[in-house]
Amino acid sequence: MAHTVAELGEFGLIDAMVAGQPPTKGIEVGPGDDAAVLALGGGRTVATTDLLVETHHFRRDWSSAEDVGHKASAQNLADLVAMAARPVAVLVGLGLPADLPVDWVQELYRGLRAECDPLGVGVAGGDVVAAEQVTVAVTALGELLGDAPLRRGGARAGDVVAVYGRLGWAEAGLAVLRRGFRSPRVLVDAHRRPAVPYDAGDSALEHGATAMCDVSDGLLADAGHIATASGVAIDVHTDQLYVPDPMSEIASALGVDPVRWVLHGGEDHAMVATFPTPPAHPWRVVGTVASGSGVTVDGEAYEHTSGHTHFG
Amino acid sequence: MAHTVAELGEFGLIDAMVAGQPPTKGIEVGPGDDAAVLALGGGRTVATTDLLVETHHFRRDWSSAEDVGHKASAQNLADLVAMAARPVAVLVGLGLPADLPVDWVQELYRGLRAECDPLGVGVAGGDVVAAEQVTVAVTALGELLGDAPLRRGGARAGDVVAVYGRLGWAEAGLAVLRRGFRSPRVLVDAHRRPAVPYDAGDSALEHGATAMCDVSDGLLADAGHIATASGVAIDVHTDQLYVPDPMSEIASALGVDPVRWVLHGGEDHAMVATFPTPPAHPWRVVGTVASGSGVTVDGEAYEHTSGHTHFG
DSSP, X not given: OOOBHHHHHHHHHHHHHHTTOOOOTTEEEOBTXXXXXXXXXXXXXXXXXXXXXXXXXXXXXXXXXXXXXXXXXXXXXXXXXXXXXEEEEEEEEEEEOTTSBHHHHHHHHXXXXXXXXXXXXXXXXXXXXXXXXXXXXXXXXXXXXXXXXXXXXXXXXXXEEEEXXXXXHHHHHHHHHHTTOOOSHHHHHXXXXXXXXXXXXXXXXXXXXXXXXXXXXXXXXXXXXXXXXXXXXEEEOGGXXXXXXXXXXXXXXXXXXXXXXXXXXXXXXXXXXXXSSOOOTTOXXXXXXXXXXXXXXXXXXXXXXXXXXXXX | OOXXXXXXXXXXXXXXXXXXXXXXXXXXXXXXXXXXXXXXXXXXXXXXXXXXXXXXXXXTTXXXXXXXXXXXXXXXXXXXXXXXXXXXXXXXEEEEOTTSBHHHHHHHHHHHHHHHGGGTOEEEEEEEEEOSSOEEEEEEEEEESSSSOOOSTTOOTTOEEEEESOSSHHHHHHHHHHTXXXXXXXXXXXXXXXXXXXXXXXXXXXXXXXXXXXXXXXXXXXXXXXXXXXXXXXXXXGGGSOOOHHHXXXXXXXXXXXXXXXXXXXXXXXXXXXXXXXXXXXXXXXXXXXXXXXXXXXXXXXXXXXXXXXXX
16 A cells, blocks of 8 residues: 555556546546546636646756746647647746746746747746745646547557657657766757647647547557557557667667667657558657557567656 | 845746737736636636645645645635636646655545535646645636626726625734644634635626625735726725634734734635625625725825735
8 A cells, every 4th residue: 555655656646636526517528638628618628737846857957947948838738739739828837946046037938938939829827936946837728629639548459559759859868967968969958848749739630540648758658548548459669669860879878778768758748649540741650559458569568667757 | 126036026927927928819818817818619718826835835734734725726716716707627736745645645635625526626637746845736727607707907986895705814823823822723724724705706796896806915915906907096994894803812912903914814815896886795895996096094005014925
């Protein structure tokens, strides 16, 4: 039996929050997908919230305030994209140490806004309070692109699994920073600011996607979320994964297998989706769906522990 | 010039977040009111977010986890009520120390749910991450009761100012706890769990309210928000304020003026509103609106600093 939150873990804690909750009028999609879908005021709203906490999700010596602003927006907007929704607005809750320089906060805002502005997303509200650690709690709100959300539970045996966006880049960048290096710059920058494929919702709908999920916990973990929700088995094919040259080179220098970064790295916020027929570029087919359960790699169980854990 | 966040303060920090932001499609009411109003998916959504941080907003030795859950829900739901909106769902972001007992979290959930369930409000989603301080970031989402939100800017000269709910109880309870006492229990409990007047939105609309605001920063501060947004002057009449007996008694024992608690205490989440004609019970008329600007008490400037400051 779990006695501390570290023992129960993130997903156990979220399950416990809503255990036994009766279906609520207005909540069409509740916890357990990338975002909630709510019937509100005669329409439908898609909503998600995420926290970034200093030392746990970023370090002020590794990431600029602007980087943190980009990342806080991006990870929430990505959750809306994963439901095939259009982001409209964000609410920003900030916990800030009293002695934090105002310049740092102004830069954070610049990053937040720079991620949101090109999408036409505005800051609709916020709260700023004192805290010992910099804490950024962003809620993103949007509307569905199509008639229905693209959920995790629609994958069918015979579908292909495809990815749009980067896998493992942020994880490789973090590994580089942890060893005390600052390059390859392209990977370090990927850790600092994810490059979310913001048109993935439209593109997934166009290609007839059956399920989609934001890769925030790692490809295997998030493909696992689709497999579980859909009641299917997913096999990932390592020969179809893309390992960019800088990643191969630094992996070799650090003596690690870059495919591990690609399979387990979260925080790039790529999209993983399933399709009845192979989708065109920019999607990259990386696996197949079959009847059964669980996720395998090249047809075999994968021995390493899977994905990011918040209380590790 | 402000160099730290403590020097700039909460409102300066929120203003800076949205300074120069162009009007955004979909945001009907942005920052500066109790909640945002968004045009989403063919309807309208009312949304607000607030953070509670350990040691700054609660102490684990003064409040139970259940109290913290009640308070985190209540303060957000109150912001929706203040717009004349019906709360529908909450999203809950939690930052938790890894060694926090799971029992504490379960109790927090019990408090959150106990505040929401009677209103038919459900938990639609959440995020749980590691943090050094317990941090509770609740976002509340709802829909308008009427055709338009009840904003801060509609008060007119000749209106009366009225309050629905408690004023100063939570502040008095906190003063008691700070002196090392645990009673009067009714005041200490008011600090731990606000008693939000959840039907105030309907009631304000029925009585033809012209403006409304949640009292979270103190009556004078929040009446000031209405005065500023409406371009009017507000005078508060101390002979119309209600000072309950336990508050008079403990104020006398502590050698303080209880009217200060009533004028400055936030966190009870009463509603302050303006009406063309005096509203019936449970509203209590406490002042008048005239042309001009600012807030006075019994016709005179009030010397004490006003309201709660997060970075004090």
